[in-house]
Amino acid sequence: MSSQYDNLKKGERGAWISIIAYLSLAASKLIIAYIGSSAALRADGLNNTTDVIASVAVLIGLRISRKPPDKDHHYGHFRAETIASLVAAFIMVTVGLQVIFGTVQAIIENNPVKPNLLTAWTALLAAFIMLGVYRYNLKLSKQINSSSLYAAAQDNRSDAIVSIGAFIGIIGAQFGQYWLDPVAGLLVGIIICKTAWGIFRDASHALTDGFDEEQLDKIKTSIAKHPEVEEVKDVKGRLHGNQALVEVTIYVDPELTVQESHDITEKIESLLDEKHDVPHAHIHIEPYNEEKNRDD
Numbered sequence: 380m381s382s383q384y385d386n387l388k389k390g391e392r393g394a395w396i397s398i399i400a401y402l403s404l405a406a407s408k409l410i411i412a413y414i415g416s417s418a419a420l421r422a423d424g425l426n427n428t429t430d431v432i433a434s435v436a437v438l439i440g441l442r443i444s445r446k447p448p449d450k451d452h453h454y455g456h457f458r459a460e461t462i463a464s465l466v467a468a469f470i471m472v473t474v475g476l477q478v479i480f481g482t483v484q485a486i487i488e489n490n491p492v493k494p495n496l497l498t499a500w501t502a503l504l505a506a507f508i509m510l511g512v513y514r515y516n517l518k519l520s521k522q523i524n525s526s527s528l529y530a531a532a533q534d535n536r537s538d539a540i541v542s543i544g545a546f547i548g549i550i551g552a553q554f555g556q557y558w559l560d561p562v563a564g565l566l567v568g569i570i571i572c573k574t575a576w577g578i579f580r581d582a583s584h585a586l587t588d589g590f591d592e593e594q595l596d597k598i599k600t601s602i603a604k605h606p607e608v609e610e611v612k613d614v615k616g617r618l619h620g621n622q623a624l625v626e627v628t629i630y631v632d633p634e635l636t637v638q639e640s641h642d643i644t645e646k647i648e649s650l651l652d653e654k655h656d657v658p659h660a661h662i663h664i665e666p667y668n669e670e671k672n673r674d675d
Contacts, residue, residue: 390525393516394438397531400512401430404505415495417552418485419545420502422478422564426541426571429474430534433467437531440464457619461585464530468579471534475571482564494560499549506542509535524656530578537574541567590616590623598625598655605650607631607643609667616657625651625660633666640664 408424411417440463446456513535520529548563599614612628627647631640644662651657 389519389523390441390528391438393519393528394434394441394531396512396515397434397535398431398438400508401427401434404508405431408501408505411495411498411501415498415501416492417494417498417545417549418482418561419548419563419567420494420498422482422567423502423505423538423541423545425474425478426538426567429471429571430538432470433534434531436463436466436470437528440466441525441528457622458586460525461582461618464578464582465586467530467534468575468582471575471578472572475568475575478568478571479565482561482568485561486558486565492560493557494549494552496549496553499546499553502542502546502549506539506546509539509542513539530581533577534574537570541570544570585618588617590618594655598627598651598657601650601654602627602629602647605643605647607635608647612665619659622659623655623657625657626663627660628663628665630665630667633668 405424405427408420408427412420412424437460440460443459443463444457446452448456513532516528516532516535519525520532544563544566548559548561548566551559551563595614595616598616599611602608602614603611608629608631610630612630613626614628615626617624629643629647631643635643644664647662648660651660
């Protein structure tokens, strides 16, 4: 259990890196976009301001998740991390819609402005910075099995793509294609909303006790291969933050002693932990009756 809390602490490092990067980039983009008259870079800067808030939500979620179990939370506070992802998604979609409405209005008004070339290089530099943050957070999220940090990494990648899109739009405007700059801003808003939807979908699936069916099938197959398991009756799973909780009902030889049956459950628990990264499993034993089970 201590290793789980250590992993959450490591995850905070990734959240802090994202916060520092986003604060720096948001301030730089918004100032340069104002000076250089770029709708695309302005939209990109606004995107980064939401990312700051989302990263803070992830950081708070990781910190709450580290709190040990208490009388009100017997399984710990790991779901705070998933709730943080959900909050981040709501913040992102709100700003994404604002960016879309703002750029659509700019397109309708059709007031062409040639943005300064400095705005393009700012967007390109920001893209490379966010690709570096993305690679760091993605690697760290896989090491510590953190859903919220993985969501943050996907957001980092989207931000890099958004900045590249802004760069292309601004460069196009340099050659007289002024419509490319606001259209790039519109695409930024759409990408923000799409990323928010993906994070919302995964977080809500976990919070409503959704679990990967393919993973359940693999778990069931592994348990069925155990020589002392006559049959696997049922396997259920749910996520508690980044922890998988699994309930299994198996049939065993009815002649086994209580101690022998208990030993089987311990072996299965070790199997699930080592092979499927399931640290918490509840194994229910039932006596095997060949004729009755065949009828069932």
